[in-house]
Structures are given as structure tokens and as C-alpha cells.
Amino acid sequence: MARSVAELRAQVRDWRAAGLTVALVPTMGALHAGHMSLVRLALTKADRVVVSVFVNPTQFGPTEDFSAYPRQPEQDSAAIAAAGGHLVYLPTVAEMYPEGASTMVEVSGVSAGLCGDARPGHFRGVATIVTKLLLQALPDVAVFGEKDFQQLMVIRRLVRDLDIPVEVIGAPIVREADGLAMSSRNAYLSAEERPVAARIHAILTETAGALAGGRPVTEACAAATAALLDSGFRAVDYLELRDAETLTPVTELTRPARLFVAAFLGRTRLIDNIGVQP
Ligand SMILES: Nc1ncnc2c1ncn2[C@@H]1O[C@H](COP(=O)(O)OP(=O)(O)OP(=O)(O)O)[C@@H](O)[C@H]1O
């Protein structure tokens, strides 16, 4: 395990000296099968896999769940080792944000709208911490899940714009048997809420089919939002069709697109997305 930038760099340096390639899988811990799929994918792309576990304060809003976010470092370390990960990087907040740290990374364009609007400052925090993790580990590849699709696009953009020499790899969404996208925050769901949560994927799938069949975008999105509220969701942050590459809003389906949703079930905010082909 590495707790400091110096320990991480020393290990990576040893691997490099032995001619080995390195992959990084950034996480916030409370690991589940979705995270493990990223580790397995990383193992196919590099000789050594580092998994970082860091609940990053700068990507949480003042009223969000930073304090409540599940923390289980021993369990996570065991799961990473069992999956074949070679190093767990568990830095402290003071290591990542030393006294006086005053530089943040801001990615415009793809950060706008969706979670960028719903969680002001969120992508600034994500872009900053991911830039730091990449510069600390200097991996050959870094793996991120498509569950956080907008985040993946933000990271692709910052790597390109800042000339960070890493290949960013997106991994498909891993789901529970009933379709619910795996997420650490699913642990917040009550026994009553858990089956309702699966409606997100069912409604996205139905809506993607309707859009592909020619249903007008505005009408399909309004119907899906209403269906979520009817199913028991408390509020829908957004349910929108966006261009799959640029993430600009789509009002007519002429190119590959993606349908994005964020909705509250009780106090739990869930996100999901699905590809939509014209
Ligand atoms: N179900 C999933 N399938 C594929 N990748 C996933 C899945 N869940 C999380 N990931 C990816 O794992 C990485 C770490 O995510 P994170 O630790 O925030 O987990 P999470 O389950 O998404 O938690 P949260 O509840 O905060 O959304 C990210 O790249 C994220 O996209």
C-alpha cells in the first residue's frame, strides 16, 4: 500500500526500471463489482495495476454526502488484492491538498449541463484530482467507467488539452441482475427503495427504443421523466439526450446519442445513461 506521493512514485519507478507498464484505476472506494471490472480491464492493458482510493472533498458540494460517503479501506484493499491489483494508493486529504494548495483544473464545454449544472463545482474537483493522480502515478493507461460518462468525457478532454501522456480507457457499465447500475451510493437505498431504483434502467431502455423508433426527443424525455416520478422517484435532476461524442444537446436523432439521467430516490441521487442509435 502507498499512502504518500513519494511511496507511489518509488513503486512506479521500480516497475519502470524493470520494464513494466502501469495502469491506474481511480476510485473513491466502497468497491463493488463495477470497480472490479475496471481492475480486470486494466490488468489486460498493463503489467501492473494501481488502484487509488480517495474520497475527494473538492468534488462534493457543501450540502452533499462527503462525510457520509462509505469508507472501508481494509475491505477495499483486500478486494483489490483478490482481483489481482498490485498496489492500493490510499492518500490522505493533507497529502492531496497540502496547506496552501490553490490550483484547480477547469474543463469547459463537456463539463457544462447534466451533472455540471446539477452539481456546481463538481467537475472542477474531479478534473483537479484526476490531473493530480495522473501526474503522481504517470501511468501508461487509466481506466474509468461509462456509468460516469460525462466524467469520462471531461477526463478525455483534460488529458488531451494538458498533453498528459496517458491512454484513457472507458469501461462498460456493470449492472445488478435487475438492471440497476452498480454504485457505491446504492448502499444508501432502503429495502423498499431498492426495487424502485431498477426502474431507471428499464425506463432508459424503453425510451432509447422509442427514440430509435422515431418518437420526438422532447416528448420521449418528458414521458420518461413522468414515468420516473410515477415510479416513486422524488425528483429528476435531468433526463436529456446528448450527442455521444460532444455531449451537446440533441433535439433530433440524426447521429449516435446518449440518454442521461440523474434522479433522487429519497435522499439517494442515482445516475445512469444509455446509448441511442438513430
Ligand atoms: N457500475 C459501474 N460500472 C462501470 N464502472 C463503474 C460502475 N460504478 C462505478 N464505476 C466507475 O468506477 C470508478 C470509480 O467510481 P466511484 O468510486 O465513484 O464509484 P461509484 O460506485 O460510481 O460511486 P458513486 O456512488 O460515488 O457514484 C469511476 O470511473 C466510475 O465510473
Ligand SMILES: CC(C)(CO)[C@@H](O)C(=O)[O-]
Ligand atoms: C474519478 C474519481 C475517482 C475522482 O475522484 C471519482 O470521481 C470517481 O470515483 O468516479
Ligand code: BAL
Ligand atoms: N462517481 C462519481 C463521483 C461522485 O459522484 O462524486
